[in-house]
Amino acid sequence: MITISKVTFRRFLLGQQGLWPGRRFKGLNGTTQAIHQMQGLQLDPLNSVARSQEIALYGRVLDFKLGHLYQAAYEKRGFFDYGGWLFMYPMQEFPYWRLHMKHREERGMHYEAFTHPPAELIKFVLNELRTRGPLGNRDFGGEAVQAWSYRGRKEASIALYYLWMIGEVMITSRKGFDRIYDLRERVLPSEYDYAAPESEAIDFFSRKAIAYLGLARESTWRTSLAYFIHRDVSRDESKKLLERLIEQGVASRVRVEDSKDGFLVLNSDQPHLSELEAGRIPKAWKSKGPTTEEEVTFLAPLETVSARGRAKKVFDFEYLWEVYKPAHQRRWGYYTLPILYGDDLVARLDPKLDRKTNMLHILGFWLEDDAPKDEAFADALANGLKRFADMIGAEKIDLSGIRQVKLRSYLKKKLK
DSSP, X not given: OEEEOHHHHHHHHHHXXXXXXXXXXXXHHHHHHHHHHHXXXXXXXXXXXXXXXXXXXXXXXXXXXXXXXHIIIIISOOEEEETTTTEEEEGGGHHHHHHHHHHHHHHOOXXXXXXXXXXXXXXXXXXXXXXXXXXXXXXXXXXXXXXXXXXXXXXXXXXXXXXXXXXXXXXXXXXXTEEEEEEHHHHSOGGGOSOOOXXXXXXXXXXXXXXXXXXXXXXXXXXXXXXXXXSOOOHHHHHHHHHHHHHTTSEEEEEETTOOSEEEEEGGGHHHHHHHHTTOOOGGXXXXXXXXXXXXXXXXXXXXXXXXXHHHHHHSOOOOOOTTSOGGGOSSOTTOEEEEETTEEEEEEEEEEETTTTEEEEEEEEEOTTOOOSHHHHHHHHHHXXXXXXXXXXXXXXXXXXXXXXXXXXXXXXXX
């Protein structure tokens, strides 16, 4: 078992996610490549300044445009939306996800209007799609659900959701963020319209659970695998599957300095670890534009490397997305984003786009105690703000939320 430094650990996680040392993907094709590199892109409807998934791609793709995601997913049929935790996954993974869908069908839907929708309702919804074509929740009338459900207010809406979760229908497009469904056979490319054998699916997700996290704690790997296959994974089964991965030369154990946890890494990624530990940047990670030292990146709220407590473990950076907190309980702001400078999280800002005036407002800005305060950082911040504003279509930037007078004054000059 090799031991790596905390710096290598941090850089590897960032690099495997395509965030460091700079953007190495470009344009529409780069959007496709970036999502593949990420292993999946989490989706969220909130759009205070841009949606989380769009911010995630802006941080990885040079010349990213807001329309690129829907083009890659729905026009080119490169990805499909799926899951209780809504993600976009590469289309070629669909045969493996059929195992997850099978277990969904067997277990039914819990905490909803019904565990399994009535057969007559299922038949009705499928017939409507077959005869009328792609439909969204708004296209159905029918009875309201007897008990509240965030999946939908009508029985037909929840039946649509159920059919989506078991793989009978798919999301064919979106209007804004509203889902438009169609029959699986009319969305899924025919070469992927089959169910992989269970053993192959488990092997696939055993690897994916490591690849998605880059370096996965063994306990987290087990939890992730259970989510992917939608059933419990016992400690004994987890141990057997993991030992098989190691014996087959698929994965290895890694130790991070000053950490009591053991980590897993795919052997195919071991060369990157070795390069980083030697102080070199892997050639495959070469940036197509400015590095994160030359231009900061604002990380998405649901970013893999920083969400769900990972920012604290990896960067010693406290981060909590506070959109669901009452205003008086927020420590920072409604839509605060971490700021990546070089290989570290050094600050955060709370942005909001006024779409009537095309003004990007920086409502708040907070530097970490050990954050750099020199001209190089100020330049990188100005460059990052400029690219972010361009991506969301903002024509002006209001910097009044930046309380550091010297920094604010410098930024105003740079952003004229």
